[in-house]
Amino acid sequence: MQHDTFQPELWKTLASDILREAARLGASSAEVDIDYSKGFSVSSRLGEVETVEYNQDKSVEITVYAGKRSGTVSLSDTRWEPIKTAIEAAWHIARFTEDDPYSGLADPKDLAFNYPQLELDFPWALTVDEAIELACNCEKEGLAMDKRIVNSEGVTVLTSEDWHLYANSEKFLGFYPCTVHEISSILVAKEKDEMQRDYSYTTACDPSLLVPIKELAKQAVERTVGRLGARRLETQKVPVIFLNEEARSLLGAFVAAMHGENLYRKSSFLYDQLGKTVFPSFINIAEHPHLPKGLGSEPFDANGVLTRPNVFINQGVLQSYAMGVYSARQLGLHTTGNAGGVHNLTISTGQRDLAGLLKLMNKGLLVTELMGQGTNIVTGDYSRGACGYWVENGEIQYPVQEITIAGNLREVFARIVEVGKDVDTRGNIRTGSILIEEMMIAGEG
16 A cells, blocks of 8 residues: 555645635635545455455545535545536535524634644555455464354454545645554354353554554453353442443543534533533543544644644533534634544543452442443433443452443443543543442343
């Protein structure tokens, strides 16, 4: 995969031509997003190649404004004639829609005219044949480690190079490349008549940061075998630890609740909560958009606004919402550079690792997998299917399955006892495992 397959100067010229054509038609302003990605994935199962998929995707989104009216058109064709037709269609839509007092481009003083050049572009010099060999070797390692591993649902190796360009008629044009690489393994274990499956994965911007396949296979084996002998629990209220990778989804609910779009629609339990206590006083939550090799790093947001470190929770208190230009105007506030989402959201941690949290909890549930979509951002009600381990005397006793954990996010956040220092960096939300003082477990009885 070489960079000469993508020519940034051509896309920059195309963006400028789009803005010029929109102005010629009479648009008061315009903006354009161009995204391009190229890569491949291979998957193998039981030593055989299952799939080899190549992807080369591009999209162009054009928005034109007639004062406070706007029209948007998206297409994947980058030839000029279809682009020109799309600009005309967007202009037609803009002239016949109603005024929206909150629409329009970002204020020029907020635009990222001097955006940082981030370390996000690390192409993987990997051929398809090498990827297949890597997948087969990873699977072979897993199948040989434990006689209870009887099958595999496959190993997938993925590599992708992405380019993003945003330009508008305030003479802003920003462009940056980034890469994502991933290896995942799914195994099946059997003991007597019981079968269980589980997985492990590694993902990174820089392929040199991927977990070696022997270690990845070991993680997948331990997780899969560890689920054998799973039981149900009696319905009860107990302390709960969310393993770091599942704690991400818990913080994801917080991100959704503080997202500007949900707030101006009054569809969030955090509406009108600025300055109020949401977490315990030892909790701080911030974002770091310029981390080198960060999977959530971006130099500017979807509005072209310069991204910056933002503190959302300081000593438990909600300091800021996450807003783009439009939602900020709706709320009578100022953009935080979060059009498109947050960037490397990070929660403060304590001094204990996962083993330390288990000791602190003493007795309760360790959640290692969540299922379903039972999160109501409007009310904060939370109910998810779960698997994990029952813990007593600070030690894992046996695996559990077919249970549901439930609570209200207001109470769940307020009842955080500690966040572990076992931070998982495999995503845009970076957190350690989280110990909650008490939640309801619905099981038998």
